[in-house]
Amino acid sequence: MDESSRDRIPTGGHPSSGRTIRIGAGQGTAGDSPEGVAKLIDAGCDYLCFESLAELVMARLTEQKAADPEMGYAADVAQYLRPALRAVAEGRVKMITNAGGLNPAGAARMAARIAAEQGLCGLRIATVSGDDVSSRLGTLRGQGADLAHAETGAAFSDFPGEPLFASTYLGARPVVDALDAGAQIVFTGRITDATLFLAPLIYEHGWRFDDWDRLATGVLLGHLMECSGQVAGGNYAGPDWWQTPEPWNVPFPMVDVAPDGTAILSKPASCGGRVSFDTVRHQLLYEVQDPSRYLNPDVVSDFTSPTFEDLGEDRVRIRGVRGFPAPATYKALLGVETGWAGEIRVGLSFPHAWEKARTVAAIFRKRVEDAGLDVLEWRVEYFGLDALGGATVPEPSSEPGELLLRVAFRCRDEATALAVRGALTPLYLSAPAAGVGVIHSLTGAGRSPSRQSALWPTLIEKTLVDPHVRVTLGEVEDGKWHIAEEKP
Amino acid sequence: MPRLSLHEICGYRSGDKGDTANAALFADDAEIYDVILREVTAERVQAHFGDMIDGEVIRYEVPNVLALNFTLPNALGGGASDSLRSDILGKTIGGSLVRMEIDVPDSVAAKRRAPPDVSWADEILGGRRSQ
Numbered sequence: 001m002d003e004s005s006r007d008r009i010p011t012g013g014h015p016s017s018g019r020t021i022r023i024g025a026g027q028g029t030a031g032d033s034p035e036g037v038a039k040l041i042d043a044g045c046d047y048l049c050f051e052s053l054a055e056l057v058m059a060r061l062t063e064q065k066a067a068d069p070e071m072g073y074a075a076d077v078a079q080y081l082r083p084a085l086r087a088v089a090e091g092r093v094k095m096i097t098n099a100g101g102l103n104p105a106g107a108a109r110m111a112a113r114i115a116a117e118q119g120l121c122g123l124r125i126a127t128v129s130g131d132d133v134s135s136r137l138g139t140l141r142g143q144g145a146d147l148a149h150a151e152t153g154a155a156f157s158d159f160p161g162e163p164l165f166a167s168t169y170l171g172a173r174p175v176v177d178a179l180d181a182g183a184q185i186v187f188t189g190r191i192t193d194a195t196l197f198l199a200p201l202i203y204e205h206g207w208r209f210d211d212w213d214r215l216a217t218g219v220l221l222g223h224l225m226e227c228s229g230q231v232a233g234g235n236y237a238g239p240d241w242w243q244t245p246e247p248w249n250v251p252f253p254m255v256d257v258a259p260d261g262t263a264i265l266s267k268p269a270s271c272g273g274r275v276s277f278d279t280v281r282h283q284l285l286y287e288v289q290d291p292s293r294y295l296n297p298d299v300v301s302d303f304t305s306p307t308f309e310d311l312g313e314d315r316v317r318i319r320g321v322r323g324f325p326a327p328a329t330y331k332a333l334l335g336v337e338t339g340w341a342g343e344i345r346v347g348l349s350f351p352h353a354w355e356k357a358r359t360v361a362a363i364f365r366k367r368v369e370d371a372g373l374d375v376l377e378w379r380v381e382y383f384g385l386d387a388l389g390g391a392t393v394p395e396p397s398s399e400p401g402e403l404l405l406r407v408a409f410r411c412r413d414e415a416t417a418l419a420v421r422g423a424l425t426p427l428y429l430s431a432p433a434a435g436v437g438v439i440h441s442l443t444g445a446g447r448s449p450s451r452q453s454a455l456w457p458t459l460i461e462k463t464l465v466d467p468h469v470r471v472t473l474g475e476v477e478d479g480k481w482h483i484a485e486e487k488p
Numbered sequence: 489m490p491r492l493s494l495h496e497i498c499g500y501r502s503g504d505k506g507d508t509a510n511a512a513l514f515a516d517d518a519e520i521y522d523v524i525l526r527e528v529t530a531e532r533v534q535a536h537f538g539d540m541i542d543g544e545v546i547r548y549e550v551p552n553v554l555a556l557n558f559t560l561p562n563a564l565g566g567g568a569s570d571s572l573r574s575d576i577l578g579k580t581i582g583g584s585l586v587r588m589e590i591d592v593p594d595s596v597a598a599k600r601r602a603p604p605d606v607s608w609a610d611e612i613l614g615g616r617r618s619q
Contacts, residue, residue: 054568055504055506055567055568055569056568056569056576058569059569151506151508235501235579236499237495237499237500237501237514237582237583237586238499238514239499239516239601239602240602241604242604242605242606242609277553278499278514281514281553281554281555282499282501282512282514283501284550284553284555285501285510285512285550285553285555285557286501286503286512287503287504287505287510288510288512288557289505289508289510289548289557289559290546290548291548291550291557292548303550304549304550304551304552305552306552307552308552308553335569338566338570341572343572377572378572379565379572379573381573381574383574387574388574388575388580388583388584389580389583389584389587390537390538390539390540390584391536391537391538391539391540392536392537392538392540392584392585392587392588393584393587406574408572408573408574409572410572452569452570453569453570454566454567454569454570455506455567455569455570457506
């Protein structure tokens with residue numbers, strides 16, 4: 001994209017609709033409940049946005065795509081599409097999701113098949129790609145990207161292995177372009193979570209890409225919404241956390257945004273949960289580092305600037321967000337394999353539960369070492385004592401009644417991790433202080449070993465990524481996604 | 489001066505960004521905010537978490553919502569996809585933060601939160617003990 005098109009009004013002559021837009025959060029994480037979709041559509045949402053990826057998910061999607069090139073998207077997206085597609089086809093609502101993962105086109109083809117199941121055709125589905133830079137790392141380095149670790153400053157030459165995946169967190173522009181081209185569903189790969197919500201606001205309200213305060217408003221609202229239930233009573237630690245209405249009826253938030261950015265965050269009455277000043281501020285700082293400089297590709301937002309006004313009846317008004325010029329770089333995450341992790345869990349009873357737990361852990365470790373099994377890292381946790389609280393837990397003043405021991409270990413490969421886990425089995429019969437709770441819990445002793453990967457965050461100049469960002473629009477016919485238009 | 493645990497006067501939420509955890513503390517009102525501003529320094533939080541973190545704790549003030557935000561470097565065993573911890577995402581770090589005890593004026597001690605009453609849950613479960 002050249003400089004003149006960068007500064008154009010992004011809606012491409014599509015002026016502000018002038019109306020307040022209602023956006024719902026249909027998903028906050030992989031595996032979230034799809035039951036919010038119908039409720040948000042019934043509540044009149046114009047857009048549903050779905051956050052389907054987590055830092056954690058990329059390694060898994062890489063594995064799935066390697067096994068089957070048609071996969072690599074978040075497969076659970078089908079559950080969110082099914083209850084929504086008819087309303088989308090009728091023009092009542094649009095969907096934006098990052099469920100495309102490493103294969104947005106695969107997700108679009110899957111959506112086309114589901115549309116056919118429901119007898120729907122003519123749906124316009126767009127994909128956004130270009131975030132996946134794994135095949136271009138060498139080129140990027142040649143073009144001057146140093147790919148240094150963004151936190152430690154370590155040089156890329158210290159990268160510990162072969163990159164498993166490399167995804168850039170894109171901004172709103174390609175999603176706005178997709179909407180501009182008439183898309184009713186947009187599948188992206190990696191974009192920042194907040195962008196899912198910012199993009200439709202830019203498109204609908206004709207916000208400029210240099211209107212920093214408006215863009216920051218969109219980012220802040222997206223940040224509040226992207227974890228769905230967490231802004232509406234989920235994961236809430238307020239003074240009366242146990243009094244959240246119908247906490248089993250998972251809340252899904254929605255937000256009404258006026259053209260000037262003034263917003264009212266609420267939830268459908270059909271959902272449980274609650275929206276208040278307190279629930280909203282709890283989410284404001286979730287996974288945030290410096291609140292006065294929240295970085296996104298399109299703007300730097302100051303979360304210390306807005307006011308939050310509790311209007312009662314599950315409504316909070318938000319205004320006055322300040323924004324500052326966008327950074328010149330995208331954040332990217334590279335993954336690297338770090339082996340296989342496994343664990344054992346053993347329940348220990350009164351008396352002397354803690355002493356027994358330490359004994360069992362030590363015997364287990366000794367047996368593994370004596371067997372010559374190579375463990376790269378150990379972790380020992382005593383649930384009921386300090387497994388979660390660690391050093392913040394004072395030394396117990398009385399004997400714990402019972403404990404659950406968890407020992408986790410990292411090995412180079414799966415076979416070793418399985419062999420390590422197997423070293424526990426003889427303790428069935430030969431654990432000290434026999435009669436410990438070991439016996440029963442051994443039968444389900446921890447999850448199976450799983451592949452581990454470390455993340456290498458880095459910054460890449462936008463100008464090196466943008467020329468490869470592509471928006472592809474297709475139409476659904478006979479259960480197929482027919483590509484109609486591709487930009488650039 | 490009375491001493492109390494932060495969870496009696498503050499909300500909390502924590503999460504992850506790579507191997508860095510963040511934990512936010514939300515004062516129940518403006519008077520409590522002034523107290524935590526004074527008492528809950530980066531140095532105290534650093535000492536509180538001890539060997540659970542490796543690196544410097546940074547504190548950010550968020551006065552528009554009466555909150556403090558702390559970043560805790562290298563607290564998550566390498567980050568979610570790499571961690572051997574049970575709490576790979578740092579969700580419980582906030583709970584560990586509010587275990588901290590501070591001295592407060594009588595007027596703040598009088599604002600202690602009521603203990604939770606989860607009798608509705610016991611009703612669904614048919615009791616409060618393992619069964």
